[in-house]
Amino acid sequence: MAALHDRAGTEPEDRAEAEPEDGVDGAGAGTGSRLWGGTTLAARRQARRAALLEAALDLIGEAGAAAVTMRAVCRRAGLTDRYFYESFTGRDDLLDTLYRQVAEEFLDPMTDFAAGEDPDRDRRVAAALVDKVLDDPRKSRLFLVEPYSSTGLGQTTIAVMPAFTRLLQDHLFGHIADPERRRLAAVTMAAGNAGMFSAWLNGSLKATRAQVIEHIVAVLAAYRAMYRA
Template sequence: MADPGARPYRGVTAGVRHAERRRRFLAAGLDLLGAEPPVELTMRVICRQAGLSPRYFYENFTDKDEFVAAVFDDVVATLAATTQAAVAAAPPAEQNRAGIANIVHSIESDPRVGRLLFSARLSNAVLLRKRAEQGGLFAMLSSEHIQSALRVAATPRIAAIAHFVVGGVGETLSAWLAGAVGLSAEELVDQLTSTIDRLNEPRLFRA
């Protein structure tokens, strides 16, 4: 017997309805996790923000931890995709600026994204773990960019610089979001770009 839930409803297929419900939960998650001040994350709060019942929550996520991880991954995937596109579209000499500018302007235009990815006030254990994983991923991408720009093979020195860049940029963005760095978005882009550009010195990567 066919599943009634799989039938089209008002011309909308079950798959489309499912995707839309998931999108609403992810949007609600960004609203809640990126709120200022932070909001206590409960099932009731999540479902109320999404405008959906717990039944649909469990249709998409096994528990709150999986939900938080999915929200984080969705935000990171979007930011990574737009940043990589900005870098790819820029001339080699402007690629550092293009990447930094995209990140800074993205979190300026949507502070929820900045708080989710960089705020020191968030203490959710899943977010802290995902941030650590994100740092490793971005360090790998940074390392690959250095290798490509300087046409050198991977070395421990390149890995060290890549982690330094990712950690330094992340801490600076966190401080900027908290108001501890009194620069405009453009000034911050200039400062970070000029600092990172100075790390493209080949002597830094020689044994």
């Protein structure tokens, strides 16, 4: 799903390749060299980038996307700001990259089931989505809760959501002949699911895993019945 990564940060040339990779504010000097000793510059860059993204996820899991700042991410990752800007142009670029990466992780297993012809397809798609939501609370919070707050993720969410709408439209609602009705059903269900999962994650909706799966399956069936003609 490379389309979800259109704005992934580019990596400038490292002018100080031979410099030691110190910890924040000089603490833990040399730890970078021990961790990445004997690896290529590209591999060290990739490892630093992954560490920054993981640090951002930890901060989101603890206090939401508002806690993600360049300094906080660098402190958590044990890297200096030079290495932050090696991979990202700023906070918004990091959040955009992370959000698209997480969205892809949600979309891939759903697509695998939705594109098939399994008679139990609806339940498999619903279970894959629910299990993904439960798998990593940090990622679920970023993907399903944080877009509702003022974190700068609004435009990224708008850019990513059509991929989920197309999955519903092309596979699960493919039987609806009228293209406008098919799109109406897909857009409405995608938005409704996002709101439902947000409420489920923040605790305002009390439901079990089985109940959420059954609800998704029932809603799919209801839309198909509504537009059967």
